[in-house]
Amino acid sequence: MDAALTLEGVTKRYGDFTAVNDLSFSARRGRILGFLGPNGAGKTTSIRMVLGLVEPTSGRIGVLGAPDARGVRERVGFLPEERGLYRRMTPIEAIVFFGGLKGVPSAVARKRAIAMLEAQGLGHAARRQIRHLSKGMAQKVQLISAIVHQPELVILDEPFSGLDPVNQLALEQVIRDLAAGGATVVFSTHVMQHAERLCDHVVLLAKGRKVFDGGVAEARSHAPRALVLEGAFDESAVAALPGVAAVTAEEAEDGHRRFTAALAKGAAGQDALKAAFARGLDVNRFELREPTLHDAFITLTGGEGAQ
8 A cells, every 4th residue: 555654553651641552544645534533632642743743652653755754844744733823924925934944946935825825715815914814814824834835745733623614615625636636635633524524534543542444434334323203202212112222312393302313233214213103103303314424433432522
């Protein structure tokens, strides 16, 4: 397999605390990998080891053939979770500056900066000081600064944090375009919807350990399907339906209640629904719900937080 990034048995300890425990995965060239986990799962520590900012306690890392990103820095782009730009610079100045750090001649970086700012709807703000830009606009400038040198491997740490829905969708398209152009993109997030829409491959982390490594569809298969029923009946009636493993209840409209019945593995939702009607349950709405990546995340991480 042609991998842009590999981790083999990587562990990082701080005294008695293990932040990352025996982590192994690889990111294939030209693909999008979602590095997922709740806050505190070890995602940022792992990224810092890949970048060479923190030494692993044990294990091996490979970044485009080098032991970490320091040896191939001109081929790697990184957007940190903690954003930071020189606020008195203009977007063009900032992008040219960061491009220069990665070996891009200023004239080339300026030309790319203008084109990329226009593509992101920021052409009108290209010569306005960054301190006068909105948070979302400034984040776009920092993203462009991270990829102006056209890196082969792009690492984005919580890139959607703080963006409104419109700018989140715009960033998703940037990520797709990077992969379409041949770059490998690795992004960390605890928001499953982005990973579900974007990723070829996901790695789920919980408490420093990998709990899943594979495709999105395979991840979803670990979570149960669910039958959602609304009506005037009680929870025990739903729990007694065939194939139902667990039930949660909430208030719905018109004084009815909404029950989400997790189905046992291999159980058919249609059988439970037929039984509900046969037993005279007053059902006014039903839905057979396929599991989402969020559902899989909750199942695989033992209920730790995700959005």
